[in-house]
Amino acid sequence: MAAVPELTQAERDQLLTDRPAWELAREGKAITRAFQFRDFSEAWGFMNRVALIAESQDHHPEWFNVYAKVEITLTTHDAGGLSQRDVVMAQAIDSLL
Numbered sequence: 001m002a003a004v005p006e007l008t009q010a011e012r013d014q015l016l017t018d019r020p021a022w023e024l025a026r027e028g029k030a031i032t033r034a035f036q037f038r039d040f041s042e043a044w045g046f047m048n049r050v051a052l053i054a055e056s057q058d059h060h061p062e063w064f065n066v067y068a069k070v071e072i073t074l075t076t077h078d079a080g081g082l083s084q085r086d087v088v089m090a091q092a093i094d095s096l097l
Helices: 009-018 040-057 084-095
Strands: 023-025 030-036 062-066 069-074
Touching (some): 009 023, 009 084, 030 084, 040 062, 040 069, 040 084, 069 084
Antiparallel strands (some): 023 030, 062 069
């Protein structure tokens, strides 16, 4: 399996400009976003839709759910940080809202 290139600083900056609801995490090696829904059912439905995208892209988020709140962290382990795969996944997740 070929190595996945890590985003450059300029690419990370562009990601944050394009996706202002996402924040850098883990010393710039990941991005994170919290989502608040009306109830658990709505949060779970969102997680199901994200899971389908993740499977289709073979790129799976780290996430945490408590009742109506979902926190998602994206990073590419093969790249040792953020990659274009995270950019695409963040765009896809945002498009669900």
